[in-house]
Amino acid sequence: MVAKREEEEVMRADSVQKVYFSKKVQYIALKDVSVSIKKGEFVTILGPSGSGKTTFMNLLGTLDRPTKGKVFIDGVDTSELDNNQLSILRNRKIGFIFQSYNLVPYLSALENVILPLMVEGRDTPDNLERARNILEEIGIGNEINKKPNEMSGGQQQRVAIARALINEPPIIIGDEPTGNLDSKTAELVMNLLIRLSKEKRITMVIATHDPEVAGLSQRSIYMKDGVIEKHVRNK
Numbered sequence: 001m002v003a004k005r006e007e008e009e010v011m012r013a014d015s016v017q018k019v020y021f022s023k024k025v026q027y028i029a030l031k032d033v034s035v036s037i038k039k040g041e042f043v044t045i046l047g048p049s050g051s052g053k054t055t056f057m058n059l060l061g062t063l064d065r066p067t068k069g070k071v072f073i074d075g076v077d078t079s080e081l082d083n084n085q086l087s088i089l090r091n092r093k094i095g096f097i098f099q100s101y102n103l104v105p106y107l108s109a110l111e112n113v114i115l116p117l118m119v120e121g122r123d124t125p126d127n128l129e130r131a132r133n134i135l136e137e138i139g140i141g142n143e144i145n146k147k148p149n150e151m152s153g154g155q156q157q158r159v160a161i162a163r164a165l166i167n168e169p170p171i172i173i174g175d176e177p178t179g180n181l182d183s184k185t186a187e188l189v190m191n192l193l194i195r196l197s198k199e200k201r202i203t204m205v206i207a208t209h210d211p212e213v214a215g216l217s218q219r220s221i222y223m224k225d226g227v228i229e230k231h232v233r234n235k
């Protein structure tokens with residue numbers, strides 16, 4: 001029974017704390033936060049600006065290390081990995097989506113999607129075809145040759161989602177991915193993420209400050225002043 005429960009848990013933060021040191025001032029951005037996230041779960045992180053959402057997402061995504069406490073990804077204690085091992089794990093396990101789509105302006109949609117593979121020399125014809133299929137699947141099959149500035153915000157964010165999917169990660173972390181979109185497009189993008197989460201059993205952890213967006217997820221974690229205020233089950 002215990003083994004099964006561990007198998008289902010894909011991410012865990014154990015009493016993580018984050019202290020930022022700037023000049024001589026220290027700022028405690030996260031105070032003793034613990035969370036367990038199961039495979040295929042769709043979780044939103046809510047809270048006002050400055051509450052620690054990005055800090056927490058960066059720790060969960062292993063982009064940054066906690067000052068205290070531990071983050072486990074698929075049962076692996078990431079505090080025991082060096083930076084190189086960590087970047088390999090991150091590349092295999094986690095896709096990222098950001099509020100500012102972070103696309104390369106001089107590359108086409110298709111090239112942006114295969115970029116994570118080009119880095120490893122894996123931009124093979126098969127993978128190009130796969131990238132085309134993903135873009136098609138998420139509704140921008142006609143835009144694959146366009147540059148970011150030739151696309152709407154919603155289309156650009158879909159390219160970023162396709163790029164996050166190209167390595168078939170079991171986890172996607174999104175830091176306010178709908179933050180720059182109008183409410184209708186935001187809902188479309190959220191529903192796309194929900195569909196992908198269900199169809200591909202991808203675990204989604206999405207930060208947002210929009211309660212309506214959060215209401216579409218299974219569970220919302222409310223943060224305030226660097227602590228978890230409450231967990232809310234939406235359905």
Ligand SMILES: Nc1ncnc2c1ncn2[C@@H]1O[C@H](COP(=O)(O)OP(=O)(O)O)[C@@H](O)[C@H]1O
Nearest residue numbers: 020022027029048049050051052053054055056
């Ligand atoms: N690199 C940093 N150095 C110092 N303080 C930071 C740094 N990053 C974030 N903070 C502070 O930590 C707090 C939480 O920030 P953040 O995690 O970005 O919150 P949110 O994403 O919810 O807006 C804020 O008060 C912010 O000013």
Ligand SMILES: [Mg+2]
Nearest residue numbers: 053054055175
């Ligand atoms: Mg933030």
